[in-house]
Amino acid sequence: MQTTKNLLLFYHLIETGSFCKAAEHIGLTKSVVSKRITGLEKALGVQLIYRTTRKLTLTEAGEVFYHHAREVYNAVQNANDAMSGLGESLTGSIRLTVPTISGALILPEAIAAFSEKYPDIHIEMDLDNRFVDLVQEGFDLAIRTGAMPDSSFIARQLVEARWVICGAPSYLAKHGTPLDTEQLGSHNCLGYSYQETGANAWLVNDKFGTHTIHVHGNFTTNNASALRGAALHGQGLVYVPKILVSQDLAQGALIEVLPTYVAKSLGIYAVYPYTKQQPTKVKLFIEHLYYYYQRHQDQFK
Incomplete structure (x- = not known):
């Protein structure tokens, strides 16, 4: 050695x-x-x-x-x-842009825990589903889901998020539980429009391999909380990140269906501009997010 x-x-x-x-x-x-x-x-x-x-x-x-x-x-x-950064005055602000689905879930808990450690750092979180230009609009970092095509930014994966298909017990009691992907055609499948594939495209893995199927339903929204609410009220089936409904699944308010057919799993990333001297407070915040998400990864998988 x-x-x-x-x-x-x-x-x-x-x-x-x-x-x-x-x-x-x-x-x-x-x-x-x-x-x-x-x-x-x-x-x-x-x-x-x-x-x-x-x-x-x-x-x-x-x-x-x-x-x-x-x-x-x-x-x-x-x-x-x-x-050397620990000797810096950990004050000022951190600006981050976050999709609405992330901003409404585990992130507020993570920020609250960070603020408990560093009360003099002000966190400014902007909820926006559009693809924000971090440099142009003055953000320190973004929380983003899926592939990171822009190599001019650094992406730190926080956790891998599995998606689930689920519905309320009342809906399943009335319309039955689908046993394969072909039976989804007879179900009211609610659409989440904030995804690249479109509101009614669900990624599955069945006898035809991994592919996208097109479903139909009487409700579509770009708001994840509204979609969850519709599912809880028995309106239909939803295909969403597990973290959105993890407590509902644990409590039996929603029931997962077709778990072996679901093929969608996306990384959640902290994305920030490449800088040689990144502020210590931003480094600490990203590390905090990483360990916080990792400690709660059972809610994502």
């Missing part, structure tokens, strides 16, 4: 490109750096670099070792940044 100092020494040697520059950067003599690298190679039993008067070249083993040395360097830097 090589010491962290030797890994960092090797990292700086390759980054600077010479023994002299590495020695100057670390504050050692050139001879000490050379001896330590030689000792490192002997301890590992492999040659890490080819030495010439002009340059240093990594061997195949050296490439692998440098990759790990760089990871150690980044880990040390991140730890130092985190510790």
